[in-house]
Amino acid sequence: MTSISLQHFLILSFILFSLGTYAVIVRKNILVALIGIELILNAANLNFFAFSKFKNYQFGELAIIFVIIIAAAEAAVALAIFINLYRNFASINPDKANTMKE
Amino acid sequence: MATINLIFFSIPLSAIVGFILTFIVPKKIKRIYFIEIFFSLITLLSSLYLLILVLSKNFSSIHFSIDIFKLNSNFDLIFNYQANKTEIYLIFLTALISFLVRLYSIEYLKNEERLKNYFVVLSLFVLSMYGIILSKNLFSLYIFWELVGFCSYYLIGFWRHKEAAANAAKKAFIVNRIGDIGFFLSILIFASTYKTLDLGNISNAIGKEIYPFSQKEFLFIALLLASLGAFAKSAQMPFYVWLPDAMEGPTPISALIHAATMVAAGVILISKLFAISTAEFLLIVAYIGTITALAASFIALSQNDIKKILAYSTISQLGYMFAALGFGAYSLALGHLIAHAFFKAGLFLSAGYIIHLFEGEQNIKKIFIDKKKEKILFFSFSIFSLSLCGFPFFSSFLTKDSILNFSLIFSIENNNYFFSASLFLASLLTSFYTFKLFFQIFFNKKEHNFLNHARHISSDNKTLYLAPIAIFAVLSLFYIFSSTPFDVNRSFVLNDITSELKLLAIHDFYYRHIDNTKGDFLNALDLNSLEFNQKYIRYHLLTTLLSLLMFSIGIVFAAILYIKNILKPEKIKKKLFFIYKLSEKKLYFDELYDIIFVDLTIYLSRFAAFIDKNIIDKTIEFVSYSTKIIALLAKYLDKYLIDGTLHLIAFIFEFLGLLIRKIQTGKVQTYIALSVLIMIIIYIFITN
Numbered sequence: 176m177t178s179i180s181l182q183h184f185l186i187l188s189f190i191l192f193s194l195g196t197y198a199v200i201v202r203k204n205i206l207v208a209l210i211g212i213e214l215i216l217n218a219a220n221l222n223f224f225a226f227s228k229f230k231n232y233q234f235g236e237l238a239i240i241f242v243i244i245i246a247a248a249e250a251a252v253a254l255a256i257f258i259n260l261y262r263n264f265a266s267i268n269p270d271k272a273n274t275m276k277e
Numbered sequence: 278m279a280t281i282n283l284i285f286f287s288i289p290l291s292a293i294v295g296f297i298l299t300f301i302v303p304k305k306i307k308r309i310y311f312i313e314i315f316f317s318l319i320t321l322l323s324s325l326y327l328l329i330l331v332l333s334k335n336f337s338s339i340h341f342s343i344d345i346f347k348l349n350s351n352f353d354l355i356f357n358y359q360a361n362k363t364e365i366y367l368i369f370l371t372a373l374i375s376f377l378v379r380l381y382s383i384e385y386l387k388n389e390e391r392l393k394n395y396f397v398v399l400s401l402f403v404l405s406m407y408g409i410i411l412s413k414n415l416f417s418l419y420i421f422w423e424l425v426g427f428c429s430y431y432l433i434g435f436w437r438h439k440e441a442a443a444n445a446a447k448k449a450f451i452v453n454r455i456g457d458i459g460f461f462l463s464i465l466i467f468a469s470t471y472k473t474l475d476l477g478n479i480s481n482a483i484g485k486e487i488y489p490f491s492q493k494e495f496l497f498i499a500l501l502l503a504s505l506g507a508f509a510k511s512a513q514m515p516f517y518v519w520l521p522d523a524m525e526g527p528t529p530i531s532a533l534i535h536a537a538t539m540v541a542a543g544v545i546l547i548s549k550l551f552a553i554s555t556a557e558f559l560l561i562v563a564y565i566g567t568i569t570a571l572a573a574s575f576i577a578l579s580q581n582d583i584k585k586i587l588a589y590s591t592i593s594q595l596g597y598m599f600a601a602l603g604f605g606a607y608s609l610a611l612g613h614l615i616a617h618a619f620f621k622a623g624l625f626l627s628a629g630y631i632i633h634l635f636e637g638e639q640n641i642k643k644i645f646i647d648k649k650k651e652k653i654l655f656f657s658f659s660i661f662s663l664s665l666c667g668f669p670f671f672s673s674f675l676t677k678d679s680i681l682n683f684s685l686i687f688s689i690e691n692n693n694y695f696f697s698a699s700l701f702l703a704s705l706l707t708s709f710y711t712f713k714l715f716f717q718i719f720f721n722k723k724e725h726n727f728l729n730h731a732r733h734i735s736s737d738n739k740t741l742y743l744a745p746i747a748i749f750a751v752l753s754l755f756y757i758f759s760s761t762p763f764d765v766n767r768s769f770v771l772n773d774i775t776s777e778l779k780l781l782a783i784h785d786f787y788y789r790h791i792d793n794t795k796g797d798f799l800n801a802l803d804l805n806s807l808e809f810n811q812k813y814i815r816y817h818l819l820t821t822l823l824s825l826l827m828f829s830i831g832i833v834f835a836a837i838l839y840i841k842n843i844l845k846p847e848k849i850k851k852k853l854f855f856i857y858k859l860s861e862k863k864l865y866f867d868e869l870y871d872i873i874f875v876d877l878t879i880y881l882s883r884f885a886a887f888i889d890k891n892i893i894d895k896t897i898e899f900v901s902y903s904t905k906i907i908a909l910l911a912k913y914l915d916k917y918l919i920d921g922t923l924h925l926i927a928f929i930f931e932f933l934g935l936l937i938r939k940i941q942t943g944k945v946q947t948y949i950a951l952s953v954l955i956m957i958i959i960y961i962f963i964t965n
Contacts, residue, residue: 196953199946199949200949200953201946269946270944272945273942273943273944274943
């Protein structure tokens with residue numbers, strides 16, 4: 176039985192990242208997109224963890240905590256934006272909010 | 278002396294002020310011409326004062342100069358003016374005649390609307406004449422000379438609505454231009470040769486022969502060219518055609534032109550040049566004068582227009598003056614000018630009066646005046662006529678007979694009888710046509726239904742007509758010139774003029790050049806020299822008798838034809854058809870000029886028009902056509918090539934813009950997808 180190596184972490188992190196990106200780009204519900212962002216962040220967290228574990232790189236754990244804090248703050252700000260979005264467009268479909276092109 | 282100067286300067290000054298005031302005062306003011314007449318009265322009185330001084334021997338000459346141009350040290354152009362006794366006589370003559378003509382004009386032209394213009398130009402005319410008389414500098418003389426030409430042009434064509442008047446004015450101007458070109462060229466020759474245009478300096482230079490070019494031939498050409506101007510102005514032989522046509526102008530103007538201003542200018546010019554004349558030049562002047570005297574009196578024979586007869590008689594009398602200058606009788610020429618001025622002005626004013634009586638009729642065959650009703654006119658007219666013929670006891674006898682006497686002496690000494698024969702014949706013709714006119718008007722009662730009865734003119738208006746005529750009649754009597762009616766040597770005017778000739782400081786030159794060529798010719802200058810007097814007295818009686826004979830032949834013929842009607846004029850006309858035709862057609866000079874100048878000009882202009890139309894116009898058309906084609910080419914080039922390229926570039930950018938615009942959807946997810954894509958691309962690039 177082969178032990179779990181750095182590559183396994185990275186592949187998992189890649190899958191998570193890809194799924195998160197997919198969710199952000201494709202889903203029409205902006206809350207799901209927010210969840211996708213969480214996935215991306217966690218993929219990054221996983222990377223940090225993997226490198227700090229396998230490469231003995233101490234800063235990784237610190238960064239993970241930092242990212243989690245950022246993610247919490249980001250979620251709060253994002254939800255506030257979503258409420259305003261809903262007020263303005265009566266929808267949480269990001270396709271409806273296309274006034275940025277103007 | 279100071280008062281004399283003051284009075285002298287008041288002459289040109291009041292003339293100038295009169296001219297300017299009349300010019301600037303608006304037209305609306307009625308009787309504006311009285312300003313002008315007032316100033317001309319001042320001129321007249323000043324010149325009268327100077328004349329009295331001259332006559333009482335209290336006058337010496339006055340000089341003044343105007344320094345306008347300072348060119349360089351080599352050439353002086355100072356406008357010198359000089360008034361000797363001769364000039365005073367001439368100025369008084371001009372002032373008097375122009376003043377009386379002005380008075381006459383008030384009545385004669387009272388219905389004229391443009392009377393203001395008339396008086397403005399008239400005063401400029403007289404002013405320029407003063408300038409010609411006083412100028413000692415050829416250039417200043419030339420300026421006034423041209424002014425006189427312009428004024429005569431305006432006044433001859435005063436009735437500009439009449440086509441004949443407009444044409445006559447044009448003719449006078451053009452003929453004078455031909456002469457003026459000559460005069461101007463001679464001025465250039467004088468200026469380049471002697472570096473001065475002052476006549477005194479020129480004659481000094483010639484006398485001392487300072488300059489290398491003062492050869493006789495050179496001077497001769499310059500004099501000849503200058504005399505062209507004089508001949509044109511004074512209507513001498515090749516140029517005389519303008520003067521009869523100038524009769525289209527108002528009659529007072531004719532009087533002025535014929536007596537004191539225009540035509541006198543030519544005589545005055547030659548008399549000014551007399552100081553530097555060579556004998557050959559004077560001989561030419563004598564020929565021209567003699568031929569003109571004869572030809573003009575010949576033409577006058579067949580004329581029936583009262584003013585034209587007078588015009589030809591003027592030309593003929595001017596011929597006498599030029600002949601006198603040619604013979605060297607300087608003083609007689611100017612004396613005859615003065616004598617002639619009075620009776621000719623009188624004749625013209627009488628003619629104007631007669632024309633007014635007959636409401637514009639000028640044909641003497643249709644005019645008859647009852648001499649009992651118009652006594653003043655009759656007496657004045659007889660005085661003028663006798664004076665014109667040079668009858669004893671009248672002013673022109675003194676001068677005209679002396680000129681004839683000179684011609685006799687000149688002919689005998691040169692053994693060339695052309696001069697005296699022509700002049701005596703001319704005096705015969707003169708007496709014939711003068712009395713033809715006189716008898717036709719006063720004695721030949723017309724049988725046909727012509728205008729027999731003169732219009733009635735009220736006595737108030739008559740005064741303005743007849744007063745000037747009567748004054749001229751008095752002035753045409755002998756005592757104006759001399760204390761005795763027969764002896765020209767006692768004539769104070771002529772003696773004054775003669776004495777002045779010595780002042781011209783030309784004697785050195787004159788002696789040298791004329792002594793060598795024509796012997797005793799010189800003595801003719803000095804009326805008081807012993808040798809001349811002997812000759813003069815020797816021929817005096819002969820001349821007088823001959824001229825009286827000529828006079829009587831003329832008057833008898835005129836009486837036979839026009840009073841007694843013994844011979845019918847028509848019969849003579851038929852017998853002498855060729856000669857009559859020659860006279861009636863004015864020796865065909867007009868036709869000759871028509872052929873030489875008018876037709877030639879027309880052909881030349883036709884030729885020029887042909888070239889213009891067929892060569893120049895065609896070239897221009899070709900150029901414009903080819904330009905048009907090139908422009909068309911350029912237009913298509915511009916439209917399709919340059920514009921096309923620009924459109925293509927614009928289209929490409931538009932297309933690109935359209936493409937790129939599609940990326941910007943405004944949708945967040947698209948942007949994210951794109952940025953992910955780009956990140957991937959960048960990653961691939963970096964790792965590679």
